[in-house]
Amino acid sequence: MTAIEATDVKELEDLDEQDVPKAEWLSFKLAGLDYAVDILRVQEIRVWQASTRIPYSPAYVNGLINLRGAIVPIVDLRLRLGLDYRDYDAETVTLIMDVVLNEGNKTIGIVVDAISEVIQTDTDNAQLSADFDLTIDQAYVSGIADDGEKMVILLNVDTLLDLDI
Amino acid sequence: MSDPLERFRAVFFDESAEAIDAIERNLLDVDDASTMDAETINDIFRSAHSLKGGSATFGMGSLTEFTHVMETLLDKVRSGQLRISQEILDCLFSSLDVLRNLVAHYQFDDAINQAGMQRVKTELEHLLAPPSSGQMVAANSPETSDVPAGPAGSEWLIEFAPDPGIMMTGNDPLRYIDELAELGDISVTCKTSAIPDFEQLDPTHIYCLWQISLKSENSVSEEDLKDVFMWIEDEAEFQFTPINNPEDVASPAPVIPEPVIPPSEEPSPPVSATEQELAQPENPQPQDASVPVKSKAKRAAQSIRVDLEKIDSLINLLGELVITQSMLSIYGDEEKYPQFERLSEGLSQLERHTRDLQEGVMRIRMLPIDFCFSRFPRMVRDLSKQLDKSIAVQIIGENTEVDKTVIEELNDPLVHLVRNSVDHGLEDRSTRLAKGKPETGTVTLKAFHQVGNIIIEIADDGAGLNTERIKAKAIEKGVIKANANLTEQAIHELIFAPGFSTAEAVTDLSGRGVGMDVVKRNIRALGGTIDVRSIADEGTTFTIRLPLTLAILDGQLLKVGQETYIIPMLSIIESIQLKPEDINKVGNRDVSFKWRGNFIPILNLAALFGCQVDHQQLVETGLVVVVESDGKQCGILVSELNNHQQVVVKSLEANYAKVQGLSGATILGDGSVALIIDVGAIISRVRMH
Numbered sequence: 001m002t003a004i005e006a007t008d009v010k011e012l013e014d015l016d017e018q019d020v021p022k023a024e025w026l027s028f029k030l031a032g033l034d035y036a037v038d039i040l041r042v043q044e045i046r047v048w049q050a051s052t053r054i055p056y057s058p059a060y061v062n063g064l065i066n067l068r069g070a071i072v073p074i075v076d077l078r079l080r081l082g083l084d085y086r087d088y089d090a091e092t093v094t095l096i097m098d099v100v101l102n103e104g105n106k107t108i109g110i111v112v113d114a115i116s117e118v119i120q121t122d123t124d125n126a127q128l129s130a131d132f133d134l135t136i137d138q139a140y141v142s143g144i145a146d147d148g149e150k151m152v153i154l155l156n157v158d159t160l161l162d163l164d165i
Numbered sequence: 166m167s168d169p170l171e172r173f174r175a176v177f178f179d180e181s182a183e184a185i186d187a188i189e190r191n192l193l194d195v196d197d198a199s200t201m202d203a204e205t206i207n208d209i210f211r212s213a214h215s216l217k218g219g220s221a222t223f224g225m226g227s228l229t230e231f232t233h234v235m236e237t238l239l240d241k242v243r244s245g246q247l248r249i250s251q252e253i254l255d256c257l258f259s260s261l262d263v264l265r266n267l268v269a270h271y272q273f274d275d276a277i278n279q280a281g282m283q284r285v286k287t288e289l290e291h292l293l294a295p296p297s298s299g300q301m302v303a304a305n306s307p308e309t310s311d312v313p314a315g316p317a318g319s320e321w322l323i324e325f326a327p328d329p330g331i332m333m334t335g336n337d338p339l340r341y342i343d344e345l346a347e348l349g350d351i352s353v354t355c356k357t358s359a360i361p362d363f364e365q366l367d368p369t370h371i372y373c374l375w376q377i378s379l380k381s382e383n384s385v386s387e388e389d390l391k392d393v394f395m396w397i398e399d400e401a402e403f404q405f406t407p408i409n410n411p412e413d414v415a416s417p418a419p420v421i422p423e424p425v426i427p428p429s430e431e432p433s434p435p436v437s438a439t440e441q442e443l444a445q446p447e448n449p450q451p452q453d454a455s456v457p458v459k460s461k462a463k464r465a466a467q468s469i470r471v472d473l474e475k476i477d478s479l480i481n482l483l484g485e486l487v488i489t490q491s492m493l494s495i496y497g498d499e500e501k502y503p504q505f506e507r508l509s510e511g512l513s514q515l516e517r518h519t520r521d522l523q524e525g526v527m528r529i530r531m532l533p534i535d536f537c538f539s540r541f542p543r544m545v546r547d548l549s550k551q552l553d554k555s556i557a558v559q560i561i562g563e564n565t566e567v568d569k570t571v572i573e574e575l576n577d578p579l580v581h582l583v584r585n586s587v588d589h590g591l592e593d594r595s596t597r598l599a600k601g602k603p604e605t606g607t608v609t610l611k612a613f614h615q616v617g618n619i620i621i622e623i624a625d626d627g628a629g630l631n632t633e634r635i636k637a638k639a640i641e642k643g644v645i646k647a648n649a650n651l652t653e654q655a656i657h658e659l660i661f662a663p664g665f666s667t668a669e670a671v672t673d674l675s676g677r678g679v680g681m682d683v684v685k686r687n688i689r690a691l692g693g694t695i696d697v698r699s700i701a702d703e704g705t706t707f708t709i710r711l712p713l714t715l716a717i718l719d720g721q722l723l724k725v726g727q728e729t730y731i732i733p734m735l736s737i738i739e740s741i742q743l744k745p746e747d748i749n750k751v752g753n754r755d756v757s758f759k760w761r762g763n764f765i766p767i768l769n770l771a772a773l774f775g776c777q778v779d780h781q782q783l784v785e786t787g788l789v790v791v792v793e794s795d796g797k798q799c800g801i802l803v804s805e806l807n808n809h810q811q812v813v814v815k816s817l818e819a820n821y822a823k824v825q826g827l828s829g830a831t832i833l834g835d836g837s838v839a840l841i842i843d844v845g846a847i848i849s850r851v852r853m854h
Contacts, residue, residue, distance in 0.1 A: 056775075069481055
């Protein structure tokens with residue numbers, strides 16, 4: 001009896017959830033914390049590869065790689081967010097992102113420590129980040145998500161990769 | 166993409182631009198020869214007519230109305246009722262400006278220049294009125310006495326056999342018969358013998374042919390009949406036979422046999438329009454040469470419109486192929502991989518085909534420079550009227566092909582140079598005569614290929630550059646010091662200095678705030694150079710040297726430390742090895758070395774770009790690439806010289822940003838990215854420090 005009631009409630013919840021806009025985010029590790037980007041903006045995930053250094057580039061710009069014929073800059077996300085530099089290892093990956101900027105769309109890669117998982121958020125559990133001191137620039141953050149026990153910082157790709165060069 | 170009609174509109178705008186250009190070209194021919202042959206006027210008429218038809222289809226009222234008036238005038242010229250005169254030509258030229266304005270109005274919502282349009286329209290209408298009588302006569306009123314073009318018959322037998330597929334082109338044959346009825350009384354017989362059995366009948370096809378007899382009180386020429394069917398002349402066959410036409414007897418070259426000849430000369434009856442067109446040129450018909458010539462021209466210029474984006478993506482893809490191919494080419498080494506003999510054969514074939522393919526695809530983007538040159542005769546004509554100078558334009562090598570992007574970027578600099586030649590270079594009539602030169606000055610535009618470059622020369626036979634005035638001006642503007650001792654050539658080159666303009670008064674033509682320095686900058690942005698040569702009283706020649714395409718570049722690969730860079734071969738004079746003691750030092754810095762008797766600065770690329778490199782080793786290696794830009798040389802210290810190869814230039818801005826001293830990037834055979842050095846930019850940087 002109680003079991004059946006429980007199912008009903010779950011079903012009701014499911015129905016409710018369908019009305020709330022859901023989004024999928026790809027989470028990754030960076031200096032011990034979890035961050036995530038909108039998965040629809042991720043073109044592909046690549047193992048880290050050597051890049052060509054660009055003269056006069058800011059420290060967080062790693063260099064250029066060849067992505068099937070396109071010249072794509074790679075940004076070290078640790079340095080971009082003002083975190084400490086760490087040498088790349090076997091788990092280091094590059095996420096190739098679609099960035100929407102005023103001057104048009106660009107393809108830019110970001111280097112992260114390790115990839116974690118795909119998480120689902122809805123507007124309910126994505127809190128505003130203003131209440132937290134995240135040590136990183138608030139303009140880059142679009143919210144905080146609660147993924148079970150962990151806190152995941154949702155990044156705004158467009159402000160994050162609006163490189164000021 | 167959204168509205169299908171929108172697409173047709175776009176095509177119409179493209180075509181109308183072409184039609185207007187075509188009219189202009191023809192008018193210029195007429196202007197030059199001061200006679201107008203039947204063929205040219207027919208061409209002009211046709212262009213105007215299709216403009217009118219198209220604009221009516223899209224409901225562009227003003228455009229239709231205006232072209233109609235213009236067409237009426239052209240029709241009168243064509244039929245010989247009006248003689249072509251300078252007045253008419255001028256009026257037609259200004260009509261073109263109105264047309265352009267109107268097209269722009271419908272295309273881009275530009276404002277209509279109402280006053281201008283009205284003025285030209287009035288002028289056209291004024292010309293349409295018969296000169297002597299001053300009476301208004303309807304355009305197609307009978308003037309039997311002076312209608313020399315084509316035999317006119319009051320009675321015609323017309324056979325009209327549309328192609329079976331004519332309905333698919335959106336044409337309804339009956340409409341044309343209706344239109345024919347407007348010329349006079351008609352009686353129509355429909356021949357249905359060709360209709361197949363019901364099973365074989367394709368309902369979208371037409372199997373009928375019509376015999377129409379036309380009786381008209383007015384005289385109707387064959388041209389008039391052809392006009393009715395103008396829109397479908399390629400989709401149907403016609404025979405026009407005049408019946409008891411007394412005027413034919415007087416007519417020296419009757420057209421009557423024409424329709425009959427094709428079947429009699431060709432053993433098989435002409436089943437398609439193509440065959441008839443092929444047969445026609447054999448007709449001994451000097452008077453009516455326009456028809457076969459036109460259909461020939463149509464055949465020759467077969468082309469399709471392709472979105473530039475599609476071609477660009479093809480070129481990108483091809484760049485990939487080139488990279489993949491060079492990646493594979495290391496396995497083609499037979500000594501290393503003797504077991505793969507077949508593979509290495511295949512690879513060398515692949516290489517050859519890739520190269521051919523690359524050339525082929527690049528050629529799709531190439532257009533004859535005529536696209537750029539063709540506007541100048543008109544421009545010079547207008548300018549010479551304005552300045553009251555007599556100037557001829559000579560164009561040589563207009564078929565020389567060059568990348569479309571280059572052509573687009575070349576337009577403004579060329580306009581500026583030609584304006585300059587016309588305004589400053591060429592003298593007015595009396596001065597020219599006083600100097601013993603022909604009254605008419607000449608501006609020559611010349612284009613030709615020279616080892617991977619296109620050379621464009623803009624020459625005039627005017628007064629040449631005024632060395633004294635340039636020098637005085639340069640001193641006044643502070644470009645040079647008063648006591649500077651310069652060669653004549655160096656003084657001439659001062660005109661490219663920023664902020665330099667010799668025009669005493671700012672005329673309407675030159676001196677619009679942009680000077681030769683802007684021209685030079687534009688050309689340099691295209692990876693080209695510009696030189697000037699001038700001889701007093703003989704004229705001035707500007708020579709522009711440009712790469713054929715901006716997409717592929719001949720580059721020298723080199724290493725600075727571990728980093729690979731590319732220098733365009735065009736900028737390299739030579740590569741030499743220096744001894745450490747050849748390098749002059751100031752303090753700790755390498756400053757210069759002696760090269761061909763002059764000291765030229767040394768550029769430390771490693772320091773400029775912040776490369777990790779053992780400086781001591783770099784100097785000991787002493788490998789220097791001597792590069793040149795703007796007539797200034799400098800030596801670049803490098804660690805290693807690699808091979809030189811063609812590279813596909815990719816923009817850095819697409820995903821990143823413009824980088825100082827770099828003109829782009831490319832992908833090497835191993836798939837890595839290498840940066841291309843902008844020699845002009847780094848040399849001017851060295852000069853600054």
